[in-house]
Amino acid sequence: MISNTNKFKQLAEEKQSRIVNACISEFAENDYETASMNTVVNQAGISKGSLFNYFQSKSILYNHIYKLALREVKTYLRKVRDETAQLPFNERLSKIVDSGVQFIGEHPRLARIYFRLVYSGDSPNREKIVTELQAMSEEYLGNIIQDAMDRNELDPNLDKTQSVFFLDAVLNRFLKEYHEVMNQRSQDTFDKEEWIKGITKLFTKGLS
Template sequence: MISSTNKFEQLPTEKQARIVDASVAEFSERNYETASMNKVVERAGIAKGSLFNYFKTKSSLYHHIYHLAIGEVKAYLRKVRDETVDLPFEKRLTKIVDSGVQFITDHPRLARIYFRLIYSADSPNRQKIVSELQVLSNDYLGEIIQDAMDRNELDPNLDKGQAVFFLDSVLNRFLKDYHEAKSHGDADQFNRDEWVKGITIFFTKGLK
């Protein structure tokens, strides 16, 4: 079976990079519907026909790009999870938030694509993608909460589903606001350490 991005993957690395960069820029600045293939080819410095040769449709280009974004997110999450297995819940939560902040700093455009995907209703297959991400997040935070329950750091009779939901709500919202503040230039209304401390205290108390 030949993937739909096969032709693209056989391109010289430099050209691939240019196209990916242009696409990431476009999809991070505009939502799916208003992002323009014309603008992408312009930015990438290639002909329109070429782009449609590499990716049959706008939708398939978008899929390629958001998979890339989600892949990066996953890598950050996996890394911090593995690096903190032995830490107590509180410290672990802190590291996770830090890692999120780091991701936003390192990849602001990918972060934007990620948040766009989660919070807006327009991307193709949105429902499927979002529910996949939901599962991912559930597994991820679920594991961390379970570990803490096993160690008696959190109430072992917790409704884990709800606990995950609360954690997910606050973490995502915090990172989204942080990302927005950052891209508007007023990031340091957030005293980050203060917030991270507040979040961890709140959760360790609330879920005790």
């Protein structure tokens, strides 16, 4: 009774994933205000009443989907962080960028929801979520940079907050660009490796 997403969790798996799928598509293609519950309902092949029975409101549904996307991203990031713990900064950074690229390839719709959320508009609780994401990035990239500082690969007097911010800015923007290129334009002219090299070079030199 307290948590009403229980109603949803008690559904048959197949039905759950039909619904989740429809939601992901809709929230990937439209931003929050424009996404339509009617479309979700039709896509999922259930009635409107049911959807609002499982999730009391659009914003609650959005929250569910967003958290699901975030969980997926986090798993990915944690994995690559742990796998690269022993590598020097530049190689480590390369792997991180590369795993971002890979994630986008595997989960383009989740990536789109993520970028929509970070860069855009008016999702509910946007401020709270963005703050949360920033803290996450601060912690994640902060650790990477701290490790490199400890090994004297980077300037030990770095302003860590700033460095994280810059790194985050470039990584996010690059991945966003990559995502958009993948989605539409001629993918052949995009030399991924060359870009990853450029990014690592900028930061290994710029922060040393």
